[in-house]
Each structure stands twice: as structure tokens, then as C-alpha cells.
């Protein structure tokens with residue numbers, strides 16, 4: 001399956017700025033991107049990274065540069081796929097550090113004109129699009145917006161309930177999930193940067209030791 005992996009290359013992960021400076025946010029987000037691309041490839045998918053500027057990527061994906069807004073760039077590819085008669089295209093966000101080949105292959109195989117993996121907080125972490133008229137509308141409560149778009153065009157929807165695909169790494173409290181549930185480059189990056197699991201407080205989090 002063709003899999004688009006959108007990636008904001010220039011100023012990624014601003015919500016992590018209390019913990020990571022700007023070069024670190026670039027470096028950490030690249031590590032997550034490489035992990036996601038590896039997982040897509042190992043699941044049998046064919047990834048294209050849709051990046052806002054050129055990126056050197058140590059992983060097996062085509063990189064297309066498109067500096068237009070996220071939804072515009074993705075919709076351009078969905079329209080082209082529909083014109084070409086492609087029957088399915090997936091969109092998997094680059095910050096799904098917990099994605100594994102196993103969960104992605106189940107996700108890609110799920111039935112529905114639209115298969116949606118919601119993110120916590122109303123976002124849309126991953127999609128499989130099998131309806132030629134479906135177009136994305138990211139940001140805000142995009143999960144609800146995507147359900148509405150599907151209803152308007154008569155597309156069947158399958159919600160994909162998955163801890164791994166619902167966990168996008170946006171906020172500092174999400175970092176602990178990378179340490180707890182992954183073993184790829186993003187986790188190695190956090191360990192090298194001095195992050196450890198912090199069990200001293202009521203809720204498990206991270207602390208940085210250097």
C-alpha cells in the first residue's frame with residue numbers, strides 16, 4: 001500500500017520546547033520519522049515522506065518536498081491517487097513512535113472506505129483512504145471532521161482502536177511512552193540525551209539527568 005508520511009521538517013515538535021531545544025527537536029523528530037518509516041516498510045507498506053523541506057533520511061523511503069499546508073499537500077496526493085485509479089492510500093503521521101509493523105499491517109488490512117486511528121485529543125494519527133472523494137482536514141478536532149467528511153460522501157468508516165496508533169508524541173508527558181513501549185531510534189535518542197523514566201511522582205513521567 002502507498003503510505004504518505006507527512007513531516008514538518010523545519011520547526012518540528014514545538015510543544016516539546018520546555019524539554020528540548022530547537023536542534024534537539026529536529027534530531028528527535030527525525031529519529032521518530034525513521035522509526036515510523038522502518039515500521040511501514042516492515043509492515044509491507046511503501047512509504048513516501050511528504051516533507052516541508054528536503055531531509056536526509058537514513059531509512060528506506062522516497063522523500064517528496066511540499067511546503068504547502070499539511071491538508072493541501074496530503075489532498076493533492078489523494079486526488080492524484082484517485083485520478084490514477086489507486087484503490088487505497090494510507091497516511092501515517094511521523095510522530096507515531098509506538099507504531100510497529102504488526103499494528104500497521106493490521107491497520108492497513110482493516111476493512112472500510114475510511115479506516116481511522118484517532119489520536120488522543122481529537123487528532124487523526126493515521127488513515128487508510130479507499131474512497132476517491134475523501135479529502136483530509138487536519139488540525140483541531142480533525143477526527144470528528146474526518147467522520148463528517150466520510151458521512152457527507154457516503155464512505156463507510158472503521159475506527160481503529162489501538163494504544164500504539166493513538167499515541168502521538170506531542171507533549172512532554174508523551175515522552176515516557178517512548179521509553180516504556182519502544183526500542184528504536186527515538187528511544188535511543190532519548191536515552192543518549194539523558195532521559196529516564198521518573199517514578200518519583202504520582203504519575204510516571206520522564207526526567208533529564210544532563
Ligand SMILES: Nc1nc2c(ncn2[C@@H]2O[C@H](COP(=O)(O)OP(=O)(O)OP(=O)(O)O)[C@@H](O)[C@H]2O)c(=O)[nH]1
Pocket residue numbers: 005006007008009011012013014015016050051052066068069070073093094095170
Ligand atoms: N508535510 C507537512 N507535515 C506536517 C505539517 N505540519 C505537521 N506535519 C506533520 O504532521 C504530523 C502531526 O503534526 P503535529 O503534531 O500537529 O505538528 P508538529 O510540527 O509535529 O508539532 P507541534 O509543533 O508541537 O505542533 C507530524 O507527522 C508532523 O511532522 C505541514 O505543514 N506539512
Ligand SMILES: C[C@H](OP(=O)(O)O)C(=O)O
Pocket residue numbers: 070119122123124125137138139140141142143168170
Ligand atoms: C495534524 C494534527 O495533529 P495533532 O496536532 O492533533 O497532533 C491532526 O491530527 O489533525
